[in-house]
Amino acid sequence: MREFVLKRLVAFVGAVLGAALLLFLVLGLAGNATGSLPERFLAFVVGSPDLWSRLAVTLPLVILAFVAAGILAAGLRAVPGTAKGVAAAVAILPPFWLGLLLVVILAGALELLPANGFLPWSDPAGALSSLVLPAVALGIPFGGLLALRLSHRNRPAALGRTFAELLLATTLVEGVFYLPGLGGLVLGAAEQRDPALLASGLFALALIASIGMLGFSLLGLLRRGERPA
Amino acid sequence: MSATAMPRLPDMRALAGLGIVALVAGLAVLSVVWEGSVGTPLAEPGTSHWLGTDPAGRDLVPALMGAASTTLPLALFGTIVCLFVGMPVGVALSCSGSAVGQAQHPVALLTPALLIGLVVSGLGASGYLTLLASIALPGFVLVAISTRDALAPLWRQDFVTSARLAGLGTLSAAQRHVLPRLLPRLAANACELLAAVVLIEVSLSFAGLGVRSPGTSLGLLLREGQQFVTVRPLLVIMPGVVVVMLVLGLLLAAAGLRGRGR
Numbered sequence: 001m002r003e004f005v006l007k008r009l010v011a012f013v014g015a016v017l018g019a020a021l022l023l024f025l026v027l028g029l030a031g032n033a034t035g036s037l038p039e040r041f042l043a044f045v046v047g048s049p050d051l052w053s054r055l056a057v058t059l060p061l062v063i064l065a066f067v068a069a070g071i072l073a074a075g076l077r078a079v080p081g082t083a084k085g086v087a088a089a090v091a092i093l094p095p096f097w098l099g100l101l102l103v104v105i106l107a108g109a110l111e112l113l114p115a116n117g118f119l120p121w122s123d124p125a126g127a128l129s130s131l132v133l134p135a136v137a138l139g140i141p142f143g144g145l146l147a148l149r150l151s152h153r154n155r156p157a158a159l160g161r162t163f164a165e166l167l168l169a170t171t172l173v174e175g176v177f178y179l180p181g182l183g184g185l186v187l188g189a190a191e192q193r194d195p196a197l198l199a200s201g202l203f204a205l206a207l208i209a210s211i212g213m214l215g216f217s218l219l220g221l222l223r224r225g226e227r228p229a
Numbered sequence: 230m231s232a233t234a235m236p237r238l239p240d241m242r243a244l245a246g247l248g249i250v251a252l253v254a255g256l257a258v259l260s261v262v263w264e265g266s267v268g269t270p271l272a273e274p275g276t277s278h279w280l281g282t283d284p285a286g287r288d289l290v291p292a293l294m295g296a297a298s299t300t301l302p303l304a305l306f307g308t309i310v311c312l313f314v315g316m317p318v319g320v321a322l323s324c325s326g327s328a329v330g331q332a333q334h335p336v337a338l339l340t341p342a343l344l345i346g347l348v349v350s351g352l353g354a355s356g357y358l359t360l361l362a363s364i365a366l367p368g369f370v371l372v373a374i375s376t377r378d379a380l381a382p383l384w385r386q387d388f389v390t391s392a393r394l395a396g397l398g399t400l401s402a403a404q405r406h407v408l409p410r411l412l413p414r415l416a417a418n419a420c421e422l423l424a425a426v427v428l429i430e431v432s433l434s435f436a437g438l439g440v441r442s443p444g445t446s447l448g449l450l451l452r453e454g455q456q457f458v459t460v461r462p463l464l465v466i467m468p469g470v471v472v473v474m475l476v477l478g479l480l481l482a483a484a485g486l487r488g489r490g491r
Contacts (some may be wrong), residue, residue, distance in 0.1 A: 030352055085484075091336050092476045096435055096450065096467035103464040122488045141336070148334055165340040171347070172436055176455065182400065190347040198351040202344075 004221060007035035012214040027199035029194050037071060047200040050185075057118055057181035058174070059208070061138075062132050062167050068139025069166065083147070090144030095169055099137035099143035099176040106133065118179050134170075134177045142166045156220030160213030241487025251473060251480030255442045257298035265291030271461055280463050281456075284453060292450065293467055298474075299440065300447045307361065311368030311422060316415075319376025323384065332378075333371075335425035335480070340430040341367040343436075350438040364426050364438040383407050383468045408451075417486035422480035431472050436488075447472050 028044045076083045076090075119126030142162055149158035171183035182204060189198035274284040280289035336341040346363035354362065384407075385462060392402045427447075433439035434448025441449070447468045454464030 026348060027351060088334060088480065089477060091334055092424070092480065093473060094428065094431060094435075094469065096432070097465070097472070099466045100451070100455065100458050101469070103458055104466065145334060145336060152331055165337075168340050168343055171343070173434060175436075186347060187436055190351040193353050194353060195351045197346065202347065 001221070005218065008214055008217050008221075011155040012124055012210055015210045015213075016207060019210070020223055023199045023203050023206070027195040027202070044196065044199055045203065046203075048197075051182065051200055053206060054180060054182045055204070055208075056121060057179050058167075058170055058183060060128075061134055061174070061179065061181060062163070062208070063172060064131055064135035064136035065142065065166055066163055067169075069143040069146050069162070070137050071078060072139060072143025073150060076144065076147040077150060079136075087144040087147040089192075091141050091148065093141045093144075093200060094172075095138045095141050096142055096172045096176050099134060099173050102137055103131045103176070118177075130177070130179070134173050134179065137176075138166055138173055142169070157219045159220075160216040163212040163216065164209035166206055167212070240485060241402075243482050246478045246480070246482030246485060250476055250482065253297055253475050253478070254301060256294045257301050260291055260294035260298045263291055263294070266395055272456065273461075274463060276356045280467060281461060283450075283464060284457065289463065289467060292445070293447075293471055296445045296447045296450045296468065296472060299445050300427060301475075303360065303440075303446070304364075304423055304430055307421065307430075308423045309362035309371045310361075310365050311426075312419060314365070315369040315372025316376050318373040320380060322373060322377040322378030332375075335421040336428065338367050338371055338422075338425040339428055339432060340380065343432060346433045346436075346438050356434075356439050356441045356444075360430060360433055363433060364429050368422060368426065370468045372418070372422065376415070379414050379418070380407070383411065413488070417483040420479045420483035420486065423424055424476045424483070427472065427476055427479075 024041055024044055028040060072090075076087045079086075084157075118130050120126045142165065145160045145165075148160070149162060152158055168183075170181060171187045174181040174183040175187060182201060186198060186205065188202035189195075191202055266277075267286045268277065268282050268288065270282060270286040271283050272286075274281040280293075282288055283292050294314075337484040345366055346359050349362045350359045389402055389406050392406050397405065430439055430446060431448035431451065434441075434446050435452045437452060439448060441444040450468040451465055454461070454468065458465050
């Protein structure tokens, strides 16, 4: 058991360091930033304060969307028979298109939820309600994908992998709802060809994804520990 | 060849899927000769423009067909590149008889593609180069792995061994006994790859990293329609419907070609 935890921790540290090194070598050095090499590496890893404040949008969004995906996956798996085909079909729906559809249906026609923009967390109900539509848009396709993957043996790996994919998919969805999140920053940096900012943003995403994957594998260990082996 | 009752159901799926794909492809080809009329920008759907017009005043129906006639050849080209590079590698890998992994849903390709697209675009690559890199790199790996997984078990089967013992060379054994059994499965893999590549193009062009403004594609139509979503919802609904139809048709065809069990 201790060996397993140790292995996971080493894999986690390795993944984070590897991502940092790779991103810095490929993107961090391509920019025209000044300063010595260690200074630039530090600036790349720490990122800008703006970058970390954007986490207040992206992190709750990803968690909410993953919960939505989990609920859908559980529902799909509860229905036998054609559910596998349905899950495979649902998984291909582009989340950003679903987001636009939700805007048309709910915000446009029914005026139920705020269609776009983010209300700050000083108004928790408002902030949450502005995350509901994007979370549903992300949760539908990834719920289908999760339902397919959960039938495989290694569940923690399936959960961690889907979480990481969902995280990257927020880059496409945040723009649809005008959310000031990390994904929007990464996408903007890629569009405006700002390699240094892109590297910092992608590193922050890689860090969150690694933490999530570590968390799921440790959770899997807990569940396995409950049963007498 | 009388016992053909079993694969009837899969054939229907393959036919239905390929029918949908052929319909979209046919409409795309038709756009070469029919450009449509230009009217007032953002006109409402009516008798002169069935689905209304886009921000440039172009009828949405030919605009959709034109976009499909860019997306489809682009996706086909990307898929063929992946197949040409990936299949020989997969065949080579299969000879060593390594372990077989589990089948992946084609959307698994989207995440590495998006990641590569972001990095390549951030380094200053043009839209088409970004698309090519983000399609070819993960696609090639997927083709190599799926070809290996399809081939590896076959090399060890009895009929191949006995054919080789009977004096057939490796190549003719492959031609006579391995390839015919493999062709449907490889075709199914190619269909799934094409579906994934269409999704990659749409996602990247929607994000502004793929096809850009003077050009046209299904993803770009979605991007351009986005700001008019509350005024003219059809501008974003219809390109997505075409994409979903195309991808579902390809997956249906793949499922049919593969047979009943996945």
